[in-house]
Amino acid sequence: MINFAEIENRVMEFRNSLPFPHMVIDGFVEKKLADSLTDEFPNIGDSSLYNYSNPLEKKSALNDWNKFPPNTYKLFEFLCSDFFVSYLSKTLGIKLYPDFGLHGGGWHMHPDGGKLNPHLDYNIHPKLGLQRRINLIIYLSKDWLPEFGGHFGLWSNNPLTNKPEKLEKEVEIKFNRAVLFDTTYKSWHGLSRQVNTGGKNIRKSLAVYYLCDPPEGAEIRERALYAATEDQKDNPEIEDLIQKRAHSLFYKDHYISKSNEK
Structure with a gap:
């Protein structure tokens, strides 16, 4: 089901990559399975999807196991299984735990105009108290062209400002x-280019996150911390939104911007 050999071939790449540990794995699952997974994604207008629409992010997502079709369900079950989590732990040298609730994971879809500002993921799981350590994202858009954008970007961190410094x-x-990447290194990531397919495609991905025991003194961040893009810098409204979006109590009120509410 999974391309284990390629994961193992790229362990040194993972450890030595900049700006933070990561690896890129092509042909991640068997082609027949990959074909079925992309076909199981819902229509972007499906009412079951949760829509994020604000100046920091534009995407649709779903992490409800009951809504996943058979092959998607089985893959998530395998990626959260004792077998795979133990394998990943041994391969990376990190004791990992699955998040069966897929908090922040599941299906992710970006239509035209889709965006995701540079951000740091939550650091401490709001319900389990464990530290988010490893992200696994699988891209499943067929016939995707470079000019469609939606590239996955990795930024270095400015230790003085605690903001992304350079798209590396x-x-x-x-x-x-x-x-696959480690989220504990001030791992600023997001979409480095907005999605623009002219209505020809949807950026589809599956996401699973793995947790670890938090080290003593670990930063407590229960929600994602975003950063402004170049065209948003010095905008007080954006900075206010960033702070509210990261707040553990107020974040839900700021997924959808006032201008996009219907």
Whole structure:
């Protein structure tokens, strides 16, 4: 089901990559399975999807196991299984735990105009109290062209401002390509280019996150911390939104911007 050999071939790449540990794995799952997974995604207008629409992010997502079709359900079950989590723990040298609730994971879809500002993921799981450690994202858009955008971006961190400093790497979206990275290194990531397919395609991905025991003195961040893009810098409304979006109590009121409410 999974391209274990390629994961193992890229362990040194993972450890030595900049700006933070990561690896890119092509042909992540068997092609027949990848074909079925992309076909199981819902229509972007499906009422079951949760829509994020604000100046920091534009996407649709779903993490409800009951809504996943058979192959998607089985893959998530495998990626959260004792077998795979133990394998990943041994391969990376990190004791990991699955998040069966897929908090922040599941299906992710970006239509035209889709965006995701550079951000740091939550650091401490709001219900389990464990530290989020490893992200696994599998891209499943067929016939995706580089000019469609939606590249996965990795930024370095400015330790003085605690904000992204430089876009160090872009990963093109390709069908059945996966990115696996460590989120505990001030790992600023997001979409480095807005999605623009002219209505021809949807950026589709599956996401699973793995947790670890938090080290003593670990930063407590229960919600994602976003950063402004270049065209948003010095905008007080954006900075206010960033603070509210990161607040553990007020975040739900700011997924959808006032201008987009219907």
